[in-house]
């Protein structure tokens with residue numbers, strides 16, 4: 001069933017004023033569904049956020065590229081933003097690098113600030129936020145800072161053995177693509193990401209996708225979720 005809801009920005013009165021939480025002006029109102037099997041249809045200019053969750057190597061980035069191509073989203077990968085921050089030699093760089101090497105999660109304030117900047121520098125209103133939130137702390141920091149909740153949450157569900165195989169074959173020179181770091185990342189995923197997945201499942205926003213199969217087979221399971229959206 002359709003229902004029209006107001007932006008949640010007013011719930012976060014102590015959040016900073018941004019392009020996204022000025023409720024009254026920029027992203028006032030958007031449509032949402034109450035059912036898990038249906039998704040909201042954004043009107044042009046309304047912020048439409050999709051969180052993309054899944055363990056390391058589950059195929060989040062790969063599927064995001066296909067969603068961008070088919071549905072015109074802007075892809076914001078939290079991991080890519082953090083790696084870019086390291087490469088830029090910023091003050092946070094060395095702490096981010098050691099955190100990623102250890103398979104841990106970077107403090108939410110740092111990650112959310114990078115995501116916010118990226119979203120604000122885009123003219124698009126449809127965003128795929130990949131690899132975020134990785135923890136309840138991440139989730140709450142996003143709500144507080146951006147003043148919005150996701151419209152859709154994708155969860156790529158993949159067996160551990162398959163994720164390990166994919167990551168070890170990735171061959172992109174990532175410092176965390178080694179067996180020791182992968183083990184730690186999987187432990188952290190189990191400990192911190194499941195509460196986030198359960199949170200969105202309880203709110204009827206979660207779309208769980210079996211991430212085993214070819215890239216195209218998996219995308220055919222993703223496509224119907226966004227089919228109501230035009231490019």
Ligand SMILES: Nc1ncnc2c1ncn2[C@@H]1O[C@H](COP(=O)(O)OP(=O)(O)OP(=O)(O)O)[C@@H](O)[C@H]1O
Nearest residue numbers: 055056057058059060061062166167170213214215
């Ligand atoms: N369905 C698939 N079958 C086989 N290999 C795949 C599939 N999807 C992605 N891959 C490959 O697996 C590796 C990991 O994929 P990807 O980078 O998309 O995962 P990810 O979920 O973004 O991982 P991370 O969280 O570590 O960034 C890549 O080398 C990619 O080409």
Ligand SMILES: Nc1ccn([C@H]2C[C@H](O)[C@@H](COP(=O)(O)O)O2)c(=O)n1
Nearest residue numbers: 078079080100104105106131132134
């Ligand atoms: N919300 C996030 C996202 C990523 N990180 C760090 C820790 C991850 O292991 C690493 C790589 O991310 P990926 O490219 O696999 O999405 O980046 C984080 O701390 N918080």
Ligand SMILES: [Mg+2]
Nearest residue numbers: 060061079131
């Ligand atoms: Mg990725």
